[in-house]
Amino acid sequence: MSVAAPEASVPQLLNDIETLRRSLRLYPEFHPALEPARERIRAGSAEVAGDATDGTLSIAPDKIFWNGNEIALSPQSPAARLAQFLFHLGVAAVRLSFPAAAEGLAGLATRLAGLHDPPGEGDRRELFDAAAAIDGLEFVPIDLSSVHLMDSDSSSSRLGSLMVLPELARRLSRDGAFPLAGKIDAGELTPGMLVDLLVSASDPETLFDHLFLQLGEILRAVPEAQRRPVLAEVRDFFLDLVRLLDAERQKLAIAVGLRHLPLCGGDEDETIWVAAELFLDAVEFMIIQQAPVPPVVHRALHRMAAPAEEQSPRLDDALAARARHLLAQLPPTPDDEAFGAVPEPAAAPVDWGGAPWVRELGAALEEEQIRSHLVRLLQEAVTIWPDQPAGARAAVRLAEEFANALDIGDFAIAAQLSAVLAATRSAEVREVVNGSGVPAAIRAFKAFDREHHPEVMAILASLGEGALPAVLDALVEEDSLAVRKRLLEVVARHGDRALPYLYPLLDDSRWYVVRNAVFLLRRLGDRQMVPLVKERLATAQPQVLGEMLKALVAVEDRQWYALLVRYLDHEDEARRQVALDVASRITHPRVVRAIQQRLSARLGMQLRDPFSVELVRALGRLRAPSSLPLLRSIVGLRQWRFPFPLTTVRREAALAVANLEGAEARKLAESLARDRDPEVAAAIREVLERRPEAEEAE
């Protein structure tokens, strides 16, 4: 079996998996292209495996590692997309057991194709729940347990956790050369720990000598591959140490450091480089600190900055350039007398306090100023780069800023941006507006006082027709009745433009979606809905039927009365009740008559039927004077003639009488206040007592 380098075979395998995943999202399972794709994965798996029985693919957001070695991926490659997808599923690594993994990887592509992209928590659970069933693969979830959370009080960086220092501490402790030996435990050491010792030492040179001797040995012992990170740690340590020392000991530290980390004449090129880097770091530090630079350092720097042909051994070009740059920053000759003096704290070189340009900058850096300037710039970008990605991205960002403005209740900015966004045709912008802006507006209805609701409604309406689908979706999902009412109002403000979005909703499987759609069609006075509504009347749920009947009445369809009456007589009680509910709000004489007729027909034993009571209540709501004789006959009924209690129907009839205008009705109502049935009398008295207050209020 041929074994390909993982640098090539692993990305290829991941490309194949991603290709299959995407194909499975586009094509049906039986598509002829899929099996060859699976075959490629199996072959790729065998190639990656070579002779090994297992391997580990580790995943970072923008990198992958095969058995611990980074594998370069082109950021736009399918493999990179797959790695990112897996990372966002919470997968830190996949352990593969060969040859079973060949089948498992093809299966993985199928599993992944069934998940959402980008994935959510549900997808993550689904993948990990199914992990056991995928042959040859073991998923390692992202685990942050090795991330140490450091409290803000102790968050300054600690060198003790790095690689070199535990080793240095171990050596110093072993040799017993330092009185700190007993204190250096658990392999921890910090520059601060050493400084106390060095400051109090009568012979600091010996201590430095030992310290840098050990450091030099550690550096030489480090394997090639780890040298750079180790160097970085030594440099950190060196500079921290030097920074903490007084000027005299700084000089000594540098001189001794150079002795053991020789600048020239070392037996390894890398050592020379290490020393040179350290040396230049130290010089730079002294310049920054305005510390006097010793003559010996000057001379060494001159040697490093010399032309290449004069250097022996030859120094790296970059180091030489850096030496020249540092040399240019030093005074031409060191002042020997000044050398060793403690540097004075640096003073500010200028004083610009109160300058107008300073004040202007200070004010412009306030968060609100920056935000409004950015919004302005984004609007300009949309205008000046309309056909370029900059303009498109600016428009997307504007949509995000629009949502942000709603989040924080900045309705002025939101209103300003809504008009701009409404004019944008970009699908991406529309997606952000609908996906983030509209939900933010709906949150704003709940988060901010009612006084702001008209503003939010105006903003939503000004987003234009493009936002209608999102508003209608929100209408479906929203729990709050108050918010739903406002959203219905927003849709209604779009007028006829909303119609094409509403017709398809008439066939939605959710009754409340259909009801909202019919309600809106009625609000918009749309006559074209009539045939659509009529077609669906027979199968409509009772909750929707009422809205449909109201809609037919509102547009004065010529069949509205016939249909209303048909449902008033419907055999299904729920539908009958809905029709009566609609009819009780239509003061048309024919409707009133229809109700009166149905109630008249029920005088007798059918009065015990709850629908009869509803008919009485409907007449009460309609307040038609022509209902008085019929209502009078009901209140006049004698209990002894009926085998069921008349109280309810008589009470409702009495209340309906009390609702009627005219002296005759009033007189009857007043007499009913003294009715023999105390329940009827009490109900009427209550109404009559409230009436003067209501009249006064009018």
Place this chain on the structure above:
Amino acid sequence: MIPRTDWEVLVHDTIAELAAGTTTIGLYGAGHPRAAQALDRLEAQLRRLFADEPELAFVLLGEELFVQGRPFTRSSRQVPAVIRRMRRRDLEHVIFKQGVTREEVKAFIEELAATDETVVQSRPHIQVGRIELSERELGGPDKSEGGENRKKLPTIRDRVSLVHETFAAFARGGGLAVGDLETVVRAHLECLEENPDPLRLFAPWEGEERWPAVHAHNVCVLTVGMALLAGVRPVLAVDLGMGALVHDIGKLFLPPQVAARELELTGDDFEMILDHPRRSFEELLPIGQIAPLALIVAAEHHLNYNATGYPRLSRPRRPHPASRLVTVADAFDVLFTARGGRGMMTREATMAWLGDREGAVLDPGWTLALRQLLDRGQDGAHVQPASS
């Protein structure tokens, strides 16, 4: 729309309230009624969340925000804003614990939104701080990079190298390591606190290849240094420094032959030919973690003080004051490091160039300020082009 689990919806809403609360307090102050409403909502959201969870942990690792150990950066529109806030306050983890009180939430949000030197404190039910990786097995990157996660950047060269590596990765199509760039700015801030003269921290000319990094570094140093000298608070100076670091990032995408020619171009042609501010703006716009001020600077740093320049606006206006400061620093570094550093321009010519454009191309205030700084440097003999 991707369906979310109830847990995700809860976390998403909590993040939204956290972001909105911080912005609201940042904009209006903690005493504003809207701030109180925002806190009410955040508190209610946390209460809902704690019905099922003992704590809510945010951990910022590189460019990723993990919520309860799950990557969440791309799951919520407000996450980049939360990351920006955390970075600004130098936080790498925030943990809300059950029992958190309104007073704790209020004080925490106030500190998070602050733009002064207030430190965000841990509280009995809100733990904050930085992180350290003791194990290097989280998928490998820390191991491969030798623990560079905790970059200390003690020298100028380290900083330039980090900028160079970050730019190179970005130009190859990878993400922009905003956290690393902020580390560079913070390293400058630290040095400038010790010695406020920014010219001491300039990096030398290191050749064409590293020029974008050297230039970004130097413009950053000069911008941040001058801002601090002008009394700008360090927290705000970080955003300014970020703007200066990324202002020319669009140039990374120029064809190599154009990029090489760039330094040969002179005068007004120099920037008219290359519309890199647009490209910088374009590349930075999708990166949520980039501070808004950096976007402004990237787009406007060739918009002249007299409202000419690039981009050409339909309604001419002056650039943002931060952009004007970066423009001055940008021009100076090109003359001082790229030309002066190679012996192509004298100090006198640099001063003359700046003087010629003062009040037209360059903000007269910041140009004057730079001249004062250079004059001081001349006295101290430490501000000289590398070739001198």
